[in-house]
Every structure is written in C-alpha cells, then in structure tokens.
Amino acid sequence: MNLTTSHLIALLPLLIVSATVIVVMLGVAWQRHHFLSATLTVIGLNAALVSLLATLTVTPIQVTPLLAFDNYSVLFMALALIAALACTTLAHAYLEGFDDRREEYYMLLLCSVLGAMTLVASRHMTALFIGLELMSVPLYGMAAYAYRNRVSLEAGLKYMVLSAAASAFLLFGMALLYAESGTLEFAGIGASMNQGGHDLWLLAGIGMMVIALGFKLSLVPFHLWTPDVYEGAPAPMSAFLATVSKLAVFALLIRLFETAPVTGNDVLHTVIAVIAFASMIVGNLLALRQNNIKRLLGYSSIAHLGYLLTALVASNSLAVETVGVYMVTYVLTTLGTFGVVALVSSPYSGVDAADMSHYRGLFWRRPYLAAVMTVMMLSLAGIPMTAGFIGKFYALAVGVQSGLWWLVAGIVVGSAIGLYYYLRVMVGLYLHEGEQSRRDATDDWGQRSGGVMVLLLAIAVLVLGVYPQPMIALIDAATMATG
C-alpha cells in the first residue's frame, strides 16, 4: 500500500521517537554529556507528545497492515510518553551520582518507549511481537544498568531469562493461531474464531499468548520475577517497568480481546477470571510481610493488575473506559511512589534506600516529600479524594455491572488486606525517627526537576480524585476502532 501524508502524520510520534534515539546516540558518540543527553531525550519525548495532537486529526487510520492509530492507541501512547518523561526526569537526578557511563540509559529508555508505542497501536501479530521485544530488550539493560551492583545484575538477568521464555510461548501461540486461521491480523483471527471449527488449537494458541502476556503483566501464577526485579533494578528503572511496560501490554491485551473476542469461550473466560482473583489475593497477601518498599510495590502491582483484569473478564460497555481510567490513575500513582523512592535514593550511591526504616520520620525532615508519599499510598489503597479511588470505583462498577460477584469480593477483600501494608508505610513517615542510619534526599530536591515532578503528580492525583470528570470525558472519547 502507498503511504500518504495522513499515514505519515499518524506515524509521526513513532518517527520522532526513533529520530530521538539516533540523535541521542550520535550525541553520545560525539561527546559524552549527561545533561545534554537527558535534555535531548526530554525534547524528543515532548515533541512526540505534541505530535500526537496531529495524529488525532487523522484517526482512526490504519497504517500498513500492522498498525492502527485510533483514539484508543493515542491515549495510551500519550500515557506511555508522559510516564517515560517522568522516568527520564527521575533518572537524571538519580544518575548524577552514578560513577559509570550514564548517557546510554536514555537510549535504552527511548527504544523501550518506541516498543511500547508500537505495541499499543498494533493490530497484527507481527507488530505485537516487534513491539513487545523492542520494549522488553532494552528493559534488561535498564534493570541491570547498575551492573556492578549484584542485585541489579541479578534483576536484569532474571528478567531476561524469564522474558525469553515468555517470548517463546508467545511465538508458539502465534504459530498455532496462524496454523488454524491462516492470518496474523487480530480481526482475522477473531473472525475465524467465530466460525468455530478447530476450536482447540485456537484456544491453545490464545492460551499460550495469555501466558506470555500474563508474564509481562506479572499476573499470578507468572509473577515470581516481579519482586526481585523491582527490588534489584534502580528505582527510576523500576518505575519505568511498573508503568510503561504494564500499560502497553494491558492496552494490547484489551485490543486483542476486543477484536478477537474469546469471552464467549467459557474455559478461557474462567481461566482469566481465576487469574484475576488469584492475582488480587496472592499479590496482597505476599505484600503483607515486606519491609522493602520496592518489593512491596512489586507485589502491590500484581494485585492492581488483578483488579484491572476484572474489566477484561467483564468485557461490557464499561470495560475499555475502566481500563483507561484505572491505567491513568495507576500510572500516576506508581510514578509518584517510585519517584519518592528514587529521590530519596538520589544521587546514586549503591543500593537504593528502599527499606521502610529509611522513611521513618520523613515527614519531620521533608514534609512535602512525605506528603507526596502519603497521597500516593492512599491512592494505591483507593481512599476517596485520590485518583486511586476513582480507579477502584470503576473496577467495582465494571464487576457489578456484569455481576462478577467473586471478582468483586476479591477486590473488596484484596483492598482490605492491602490497606494494612499501605498504612504501615504511611504511618512510618510520621513516627519519630529511629536510631538507624538514614538516607535522605539532597537538600535542594524541591528545586530539582524530579521534586517538581512528584509534586505535580501528587497534585494531579488529588485533583483527579476530587474532580475526575475531565479525565473521564477524555477517556470516553478514546474509542477503539475494532476490525
């Protein structure tokens, strides 16, 4: 097919990010300069974000058989870009004290975002695979970025090995689907599923894909890598992993299931419901006894994706909207939490300050930073006045609408368990300081871009919690063009 101008306009965000990767690489080849690399990255990401507005003028549009740009993909691209921007900001503060090559990090990050954006827009198995690998491979490097540090290296290796296994599942699943339906387009697969026939192979294929994607989303029982990687990877990278990669994969999952509906199939439907329920409960239970905040967030992310999976199981009129709203609130909150951890651990000096004792009495030293953390914990727990509550409200609403009482009960029980550890983190911020040696953010953290960023996130979480209507209207408009 011929590419017209409108196709190029639709592709503009991807092109801009690709160009930025090259510019940053050339910049590093010419002269190593940390601030310059970071600035170029930020400029590139912002330009891509602005170019999404141009993309909106031509949506919905299909570019080559691989990619579909509709309002839905634009929404998640924007979210991925914003999260990447936040992670860049955090990484800049964090890497200032890093005694090794710092600039390559930004290239990895940009590559990964590119992969995420491809993934979000893909309507074809090939694009799915390219996007997923383009997103994941740089993540290995990012997780192991502080490779002299054993835990970081371990995190990178672990993620790589298990990711490779998941990719194998994914490819096998695709092969089965292709063998049965003769097409790699989501819509084509959906059509052949509706025809029935050799049901079993299609089902096995979809099942394999669910395993692979479930691994990326760290759903129970594919969650075992999560806490180790979250803990080992440097905080800004954990933030990236927890937000960009999760949201891209979930957006894809929804698109896959909306265009190739399997919800009519009882077995798969039940399997996904069980995965959702198990994720809620197991994630929360395992988080209970953690003293390391990064591990705790790893487990809590398992639970949150379990809540979110309710929307997929329900697949009703609210489902896509729920995913959008929940993802926005979850991404904002997770970024804020990791942001605080990254700021307290910045500049880099060995293992991150993620133990709860590091945060004891933070309020009396850094009131705003502690206030941000409080807001984020309340939001993760889903307390009113924070964005997290709106997300939880949607998750419950979507479950109630479809009468999924078990999953609704799972959300309620999971939230009750979750409260315990979120509150434990939160109250520690206000207690009097213990005897332990403590790490602290640098004095001028507030002036640093990272500090401003987490404050903005906290304000966003509060504003969206009190007045979510604009966000809901925006997400309502982000409809998916199926087919």
Add this chain to the structure above:
Amino acid sequence: MILPWLLFLPFIGGLLCWQAERAGVAPRPIRWIALLTMVAVLVLSLWLWVTGDYQLGTTVGSEPDWQLQFRLPWIDRFGITFHLALDGLSLIMVALTGFLGVLAVLCSWQEIDTRIGFFHLNLLWIIGGVVGVFLAIDLFLFFFFWEMMLVPMYFLIALWGHSSQGKSPVHAAIKFFIYTQASGLLMLVSILGLVFVHYSQTGTFTFDYSVLREAPISGVFSWVLMLGFFIAFAVKLPVVPLHGWLPDAHAQAPTAGSVDLAGILLKTAAYGMLRFALPLFPETSQAFAPFAMALGLIGIFYGAVLAFAQSDMKRLIACSSISHMGFVLIGIYSGTVLALQGVIVQMVAHAFSAAGLFILSGQIYERLKTRDMRELGGLFGRMGALPGFALAFVVASLGMPGTGNFIGEFLILFGAFSVVPWVVVIASIGLVLAAVYSLYLMHRVYWGPPASETSLGGLDTREYLMMLLVLGLSLLLGFYPQLVLDVSHAAMSEVNHWFVASTSSPLSS
C-alpha cells in the same frame, strides 16, 4: 450557600492550622484558629436551627422535604452530583458535630503538646468529613465522605494515641481503619448494585437519593444490597460481632479522638441506617428487623458484660457505648415514630454523656498518668469538682430521669413496645446492667480508700466551664426534650412512612 460553608469551614480551618504551624506560629493562636472554626460551624448550624422551620412537611411525598439544598454537577458520566441537603435529622446531627468539635478542641488544649498544627488539621478534617456525611444526599458523595473521614481519624489515633496493655496505638489505628474501610467497600458495592439496577431499568446513571429510593428491587438481590449497607453501618455503630475495633481504638485514642469517635462517628452509622438503609430497602429492612433487634439485644448485654470486665476506664466507657447503641438499633428497626424520636434523643444524649466521661478520664489521665482502675480509687475530695461531674455523667449514662439518656431510652422502649413487646421486656433488663457497671466505675475510681491524701489539683476554668456546659445540655435535654423532638419530627415521620408503608400497603404509593 450556607451548606457548603458549613462543610468547607472545617477543611479550611484545618489547613490554616497546619500552615500556621509550618510558618512558626505559637501553639496558642493555632488552638484559637481551630476553636473559632468550630464555633463558627456551631453558630451556623444553630442559626439554621433558629431560623428554619422543621415542623412542616408532614405530607410525605416522593420528593423529600429538604429545608435547604445545594446542588452542583460533579461527575456527569455517572450522573453524580455534589448534592447537599438539610432536614431536621441532618440539622441535629450537624449541630451536635459542631458542638462536639468545640469540645474536642477544648479538651486537647493541654493534652496535645506536639505537632499541634497537624493535630488540628486532622481533628478539623474529621469534623469536616462527618458534616459531609450528614449533609450528603448523593450516594457517591455520601460514600466519599464516609471513607474520607477515616484517614484523619487514623492519624489521630496512630500519632497522638497512648500505648495501652503493651500495644502501640498504630495497631489500634490500623485495626480501626481496616474494619471500617473494608465494610465501607461493601457499601460501595451495594450502592453500585443499586445504581446498576436502576440503570438497567431506565438507562440513566444516577446516584441521587430520592431517585434511587424509588428503584424497585426485591428478592435475594435486595437482601444482598441491604446487607451491604447494614454491615457497613453495623461496623461503625458497632453491632456486636463487628465491634472488635472499638475498645482498642477508644482506649488508645487521645481524648479528642475518643470524644469524636463516641460522640459523632458512631452516630454516622445510626444516621446512615435512618437515612439510607431503611428508606432504600424498606421491605427487606422490615423482614430483617427481627435479626437486627436480636443483634441489638445481644449488643446491650454483651456490651454491658464487657464493660464490667474492663480495668481501663476508657475501655469501660467504650464498651458501654456498645450497650447504648444496642438500644439505638432496636429503636431504629422497630420503626415507630415514637421509637425513632427516642433514637434521636438517645443519640444526642449519649454523645453528651460519653463525651463528658471521656473528657473526665482524659483529665484524670493528665493528672495521674494512668487510667487503670486498679490503681485509682478514692479520688473523691482530691480533685475539686471533677468527681462531682463524674457522678453526674455516670448517672446520666445509666439513664437517670432528668437526663437526656432517660428520655431517649424511655421513648425507644415505649415506642417499640407496641411492635415487639418481648424485645422491650428483655432490653429493659439491660438497664439494670447499665446501672451496675456505671456505679462500679464510680465506685472503683472515686470512692474507696484514697492512695494518698494530697490534693491533685481541681479543674481549671476551661475544664470547669466545659463540663458545666455539657452537663447543662444533658439536663436541658432531660427536662425539655421537645427542643430536639420538634426538629426531628418531620424527618422521623418520613422514615416511619417508608418503613411502615412497605408492609401495610405494598402496592399503593
């Protein structure tokens, strides 16, 4: 515009206190800011009391007869509005909240000496949340405030609480939070269920009280939804199998926290039942009434026995609240106008007497650094006027004629007798137990051999006036309950109408 002011004043005042502390203002002005905020809320609500006419509206229509309304669009997607409304019932509760808010600020005047700005931020935000609960008439908004007030209460207990029996206050605070939040989520699920039932019938989303009240649901589903509401309220009230958080939270909260907890937080539950659980699910509530009353009876006796077994003074008072709330539960579910009126009086009277007792035990704690009754004794004559006030509040708590508590309990039992005579007969025995544990408290703390003869310092002017005021109000309520009854009559008739209409004429109206 007076309703949003009533609601937002405490929030604004709280922020002012916090910022004043951050700006390095001395403690005393901060306390004054908090006090003036609360006085403003109280004055506003009293002004509404005096100027409004709450006796009208005996004609019960489909649209509730609000004195004042305030409505703003909020989340259009789900038809959620920022809808505040006031009738006699909410007015009484809001005025009570304002008054207890003033008391809470006053009684922490000397008790709290660390992080004063942050303390008052939390205290005032609790009050703000409670006022929100009493005014919100959109179910989403109601839930919003219902959950929101937990956070400052959590901080209040966790950060300014006392350790007791080797347990840290954080433990009690987390327990309180999890109990109430988890049950709150059940209510949210019920609200959503109700909304979606309405949505499936009409195709529009709304969380509006008066619309949802008309939503016809029946069968098992309405039982499930009703229980969702009931459990949320039962945890807060508390009803016996769900009361586990209460003694700990009370024992470890600072005095102001206990006053707020016993005085108004428990009342939000009773309010919720009167406003939402009964009118939204009249038929199932009617069918559920025998179980609810049985739970109320268990609460009366279990609370009394539990109170008797305590050695911590504040735990004793806390357990006695369980017993008193048992009467409230029976009153609510008997559903006659007389009993419902009694419930209102009982709630107000209990707020006064419990607040008085909690403040007194706080004052004893300030002087002796213990609340353990095994170490106390013989305080009569050593503390100026304090034991005298204690005696007055103890007899109020056991329901002596002349105090509001008597009127409340009498009206509840009298009103319920026509419906459930046997329940009333059994509940009356609970009154005897109330006398036992109350006098036991009096005996162990104030009489008996004194530990020493030295004077411990009587009440200063602030404390004296505070106690005098509470006592005066308690007596006023006892001798002239008509003040409250007039205001609440229309609202209670309406509750009664919804409740009774469901059985007598299920098809009409």
